[in-house]
Amino acid sequence: QIAQLDLDRLDRRGYPEAVFCEGKTADQVGRIATALADQRQVSLFTRVREEHVQAIHAVLPDAAYDATARIVAWPPTPPEPTGGPVLVLAAGTSDLPVAQEALLTARYLGRHAELVVDVGVAGLHRILAQVPRLRAASAIVVAAGMDGALPSVVAGLVAAPVVAVPTSVGYGAAFEGLAALLTMLNACAPGVAVVNIDNGYGAGHLAAQIAAP
Amino acid sequence: QIAQLDLDRLDRRGYPEAVFCEGKTADQVGRIATALADQRQVSLFTRVREEHVQAIHAVLPDAAYDATARIVAWPPTPPEPTGGPVLVLAAGTSDLPVAQEALLTARYLGRHAELVVDVGVAGLHRILAQVPRLRAASAIVVAAGMDGALPSVVAGLVAAPVVAVPTSVGYGAAFEGLAALLTMLNACAPGVAVVNIDNGYGAGHLAAQIAAP
Amino acid sequence: QIAQLDLDRLDRRGYPEAVFCEGKTADQVGRIATALADQRQVSLFTRVREEHVQAIHAVLPDAAYDATARIVAWPPTPPEPTGGPVLVLAAGTSDLPVAQEALLTARYLGRHAELVVDVGVAGLHRILAQVPRLRAASAIVVAAGMDGALPSVVAGLVAAPVVAVPTSVGYGAAFEGLAALLTMLNACAPGVAVVNIDNGYGAGHLAAQIAAP
Amino acid sequence: QIAQLDLDRLDRRGYPEAVFCEGKTADQVGRIATALADQRQVSLFTRVREEHVQAIHAVLPDAAYDATARIVAWPPTPPEPTGGPVLVLAAGTSDLPVAQEALLTARYLGRHAELVVDVGVAGLHRILAQVPRLRAASAIVVAAGMDGALPSVVAGLVAAPVVAVPTSVGYGAAFEGLAALLTMLNACAPGVAVVNIDNGYGAGHLAAQIAAP
Amino acid sequence: QIAQLDLDRLDRRGYPEAVFCEGKTADQVGRIATALADQRQVSLFTRVREEHVQAIHAVLPDAAYDATARIVAWPPTPPEPTGGPVLVLAAGTSDLPVAQEALLTARYLGRHAELVVDVGVAGLHRILAQVPRLRAASAIVVAAGMDGALPSVVAGLVAAPVVAVPTSVGYGAAFEGLAALLTMLNACAPGVAVVNIDNGYGAGHLAAQIAAP
Amino acid sequence: QIAQLDLDRLDRRGYPEAVFCEGKTADQVGRIATALADQRQVSLFTRVREEHVQAIHAVLPDAAYDATARIVAWPPTPPEPTGGPVLVLAAGTSDLPVAQEALLTARYLGRHAELVVDVGVAGLHRILAQVPRLRAASAIVVAAGMDGALPSVVAGLVAAPVVAVPTSVGYGAAFEGLAALLTMLNACAPGVAVVNIDNGYGAGHLAAQIAAP
Amino acid sequence: QIAQLDLDRLDRRGYPEAVFCEGKTADQVGRIATALADQRQVSLFTRVREEHVQAIHAVLPDAAYDATARIVAWPPTPPEPTGGPVLVLAAGTSDLPVAQEALLTARYLGRHAELVVDVGVAGLHRILAQVPRLRAASAIVVAAGMDGALPSVVAGLVAAPVVAVPTSVGYGAAFEGLAALLTMLNACAPGVAVVNIDNGYGAGHLAAQIAAP
Amino acid sequence: QIAQLDLDRLDRRGYPEAVFCEGKTADQVGRIATALADQRQVSLFTRVREEHVQAIHAVLPDAAYDATARIVAWPPTPPEPTGGPVLVLAAGTSDLPVAQEALLTARYLGRHAELVVDVGVAGLHRILAQVPRLRAASAIVVAAGMDGALPSVVAGLVAAPVVAVPTSVGYGAAFEGLAALLTMLNACAPGVAVVNIDNGYGAGHLAAQIAAP
Ligand SMILES: Nc1ncnc2c1ncn2[C@@H]1O[C@H](COP(=O)(O)O)[C@@H](O)[C@H]1O
Ligand SMILES: Nc1ncnc2c1ncn2[C@@H]1O[C@H](COP(=O)(O)O)[C@@H](O)[C@H]1O
């Protein structure tokens, strides 16, 4: 036996378990997909590689796959949205995969969610142009690498919590996301909830909880 | 001129500015208190030392001071609570100052908030005894030092977001809160929003936002 | 001459030398296998790659190979178990390789050893269901990555020592096992013996010593 | 209420709770001592300061106090020893406080325990002279700072587990015990169980468990 | 002989040597002041303590002392300004000492320099109100602690180089300025020149060079 | 939509936006090139891979490509130089790619720029032979890995600012440029402006600003 | 021009320049070999890859190549040894490449040098058996990874300086040689000269200088 | 018994044991001084505080005490020098204590040793003026903080080994000597032997060994 799925989680917490595929073999993921096929729960497979997708599709042929987010979801259509709107921001184009993972996670967990890309602070007019939309959101996810400065700016402009997800975008003293992580933990504006580097899944999940009905 | 208070913050964000006193002289804090006295806003002074308290009391004699949380608040009585309940947990007795800072911040920002102390995972029956109360909260703050394992356990039991605040309690490889911080960022349960080490103020603020009406 | 095997170790310490293959060429490992073939000692080759396995099998054709644990053992059958039982836990499926390395090491060093997979703290009921088995063990190995919180919980439930082995499972601020390592070193429950990241061999060896007759 | 003592720990685990005093006020420690006075359990107070000792003595006047180990124990006399012998080594004179904390913890938890000081590897004849005594022990605690090399050498000589406790002795690139910690985690001899820097309490506790009857 | 003053530096580089007092005794600083008294060069003593000031005043009674910047300068009046204007920004009130050290250094090295305090990004309207003044400067120094986000925003608004000086303001994961330092090194806007944490002297010197005639 | 180019930057700051290609797909870079083709601005693509070059050339066939610097520029010819001269130094041959990136950036942003290679401090006569040229420059870029000592030496010899760019050249305790970065941040000579590890683009941009007319 | 060889080094220092090939292209190394072919100096190329060897052999066909040490030397025969003997120790088989690099460097710089492999402290009898040879050496190089404990033990036994070279052998908390590096810097025995991780060249060079006539 | 002096060290290694006083009480140091009084060996007490000096003088009233180096030596007069000359350099005035500790250690271990202060690379003419003296030394100690660049420059000028001792002089990203330590480990010139941060004792000892007859 290679896994004990936490199928009780949906009852206990209101959100289903997700399968973190990075350290698993295709065979293991396939067996987990088989176990999930019997359940009527939303099933998310995160950080999939090509071989994982194939193993899942062998069991759940209609599962939806997003190559940018590296997410497989089943059933393929997200549930009808409830709760408040979630807004996902990507500071730069390179932060897109993480932002997309957050976006899809929020949607599959039942929220209305939208994405805005490339609104980093180096060209401040871009984020300032979004202020009305920012203020309409119940939770805002901000994915940013390099200096990770965008969440500080956004949190200073809105009442809703900002879920900040540092990305490993950058090089040198970005230290694979550490620089952005520290920036966000030290945001001079309160209201910033930090999750792990590149953890788009966790960011989307947390935003879904915050914006829950 | 030594400060430009962000008095507009209450309008813009719904929560007033707080004054971070750690790096300020008593004279500077006194001058800021004078500026705030003219406003009718809730005013929080965080991380105060004895000398700061005196400088504030010289201007705002009825300001409330909590020595454990190192917070001064004015007006002294928190507003009538709105929104959902906030529950604050301290893993050990030594985490009390940070937990208390979160508790008072949430209360002065308008939430109903309660505190439970010494429910660390080494004696698991203590946190399990709190499950009904945990499930009743709209947001849960967990302050923990050393291994920082409590938020992972709590987040696995509830639907509401957990605001995890690592504390600098511990020694050696606790690295002044770094160990607990990393634990929380890597929580195996989703739904954990991390703030800076010892940042009870930020944790309470975030919980207040999450539990907002 | 490329190695001086510590063949005296079995006499001096009661446990035979093991060959750490990671930094060695297949040719070197083959020559060491040849030297060991003359001895009647249990021989363990750890962290083998395909090419190492072939080089060993050329000399010791009946050697047992476990691809998950990356261990080759000779003679292929473990000795009759003595001492107390060892229980090996894997927090998640991805921790399996390290847990399996510990399991086989304990068995080849002469202990009865069993494995339980996927009992991480995010779904607490899974580890609580194991309490009777936990309490029956003379030594418990816990392999966990990400937050590394499981050993703290287990050590709080039992009298026997817990050998905690952090794994490099996770990403971002898991820092390739550093987060789990720090968690374990700071376990709020006493009775946690920490070994190196991914060191399943060392964990199994230590458990075998603790559970020795 | 400032604490929820884990009084069940003795039943559940066979070893009583200890009170970590470092982050507690004298008042808090005094109240905990009062709660413990009602129990008939061995009570250990670790990392005490002068003010803690006074607060405890006000409640438990006959409690034993060791200034080097910074431990207060009550009842003052350790229980009759059971199980196997524990040997505690200090690599240098400066490691004495940590070694003494381990020694007393092992004794109060019911083991026979002895101490040998200043047997660091720079003068190898000193540890070699102890080999018979090392081989007679059921568990060996080694406290060492600076290079932390002693546990590797000791573990290579004996069959019993070595509990290695790095100390913060040293300066510069000793990084307050980090250097010794890393050395011990990477010991080239298996059989080394590492605990936190300066954690004499944890080392003594673990040794007591390993040498339990 | 305790020092070999680099008196040639003014000729070679156009800027005089400064005396870094932190690691020096009052006696040493006094002897250096005596050596400088013979020269007709601008002399700066940085990071002075009270005892240093007294030792300098014993030799150069008219030397100017600024307690916030911890700088002593002689002759007391800065030279007539040449070159372009330097603007110094402090993100928060607590960054004032570092900003003031930069301000005075720039002035004593011959530039016109002005200071603006408390324009951090949490209340973005404050820095936006300064844009005309920012665009008029030949070099801008930005002192910021915590998230260190201000230089990224400023550099995105102007043509002149931004000299970013991280401060040790903050706590926890600010790691005494490391977080701000990394933010600045990874600024998503080009044009950011980073100097050492709390190095107001170096920032002011660099700004003076950039704005040189 | 995958990007919002900051086309306003040229007006606002005087220097055009550059496209950081490392984290982008060839398809994304191609679409950005298309958007830039409509503008009459200097366009720089940095850290390109082969596939990026092809995608750009499909849109801008005459774009210039430098394989050492990994830069694509369009229009292919740099503008007529204005301002003062920029001198770029590489401490060793292995620092050439970073130095070349700085050189080309300065040229495409409108400065006269020249390169000198292999003048590290281990053979001091090499840099001493360049003193006249060093003194003629308005800004000096120094690229150095390993010990990163060259900027300290150069800054001690000249009046102009030195832009120090640490490179990831080296191994072991070079920690991929961290050693050189720290050296430069702690340069004992003032006048050193540090940019991110391997950030030749940023160094060249900053030098162009410093040497602007 | 891609390099300025420090050909004067032999005169100035008595030891010729060596070419560090890791960051260089084959073409660059070939051009450097051509430049060196005109000189009558010992030429060492370190950290070569296959392609470098070919480029050198195209110019210096009789150059000696050692694949373990990754060194190419020309002329192929080392000079007649002068000075005292150098002894090179490898703690384990995996440290052989670094040890061999030190061995060959010492020989090509003119010393008599010998190698002993696999004498780590886990089996102490192996190094104790070498004491007479250790005491006969004028300089001892010790290459060790993992805990890096061997230099402390060796330095405690001899009068000659010990050149300690940490290797990146190990995993997890070995942190690619950092653990061994810190151990060596904190050696409890004086007389340990530390060089960079995996820097066999530097170790051999230093030993050659220490043992010079 | 609190210590086992390694009195055999003089016979075994040719250099006597030294007593590291930092972590010892005055009482312990006094008892060690008593034990040493019986021997006729050179005795060094390093890193002494005032109270240690008094405890030593109570036993060895004629012991020599140097307050800058924090060394007590007995007998008070160093032995007649043998072997080659040792030269000790301090990069800045603040490095004097470490340099002086090295100087006195070398002298008490039997070498002729001299000191040169304030020859850092920011004013290169100062070290260049010392070249003849540098070339006359058998071993050179270089103490430097901040950028730690001086050993690279010195090692490039001489044939003798350079013992580099990083000091904790500096602030911010000097990280208490870490920056200088890394610089020295990565010195671009070979021939640099690194010891621990602030380890003047170890540097002087190593230089004495290198310059031994
Ligand atoms: N204890 C605290 N920890 C973190 N941030 C704080 C704290 N107290 C106040 N703040 C925030 O820090 C900002 C900077 O404060 P100041 O330095 O007073 O301008 C305030 O606007 C608050 O939002
Ligand atoms: N010196 C110590 N070091 C590490 N852990 C300790 C120490 N003393 C007690 N403990 C453990 O820390 C737990 C937390 O203690 P407390 O903060 O008092 O609730 C106790 O239950 C002990 O198991």
Ligand SMILES: Nc1ncnc2c1ncn2[C@@H]1O[C@H](COP(=O)(O)O)[C@@H](O)[C@H]1O
């Ligand atoms: N506050 C400061 N921070 C960094 N460097 C400084 C500071 N003050 C002076 N310096 C530089 O440090 C060098 C060393 O000073 P000293 O130790 O006095 O010889 C001086 O030549 C200055 O260039």
Ligand SMILES: Nc1ncnc2c1ncn2[C@@H]1O[C@H](COP(=O)(O)O)[C@@H](O)[C@H]1O
């Ligand atoms: N200042 C120092 N820094 C580093 N090592 C030292 C120092 N002083 C003495 N030692 C060494 O540290 C060893 C341990 O000393 P002790 O703790 O007195 O037994 C001695 O044998 C010396 O070789």
Ligand SMILES: [Mg+2]
């Ligand atoms: Mg962009």
Ligand SMILES: [Mg+2]
């Ligand atoms: Mg407790």
Ligand SMILES: [Mg+2]
């Ligand atoms: Mg699972």
Ligand SMILES: [Mg+2]
């Ligand atoms: Mg000793």
Ligand SMILES: [Mg+2]
């Ligand atoms: Mg403010």
Ligand SMILES: [Mg+2]
């Ligand atoms: Mg070169």
Ligand SMILES: [Mg+2]
């Ligand atoms: Mg071996």
Ligand SMILES: [Mg+2]
């Ligand atoms: Mg100086």
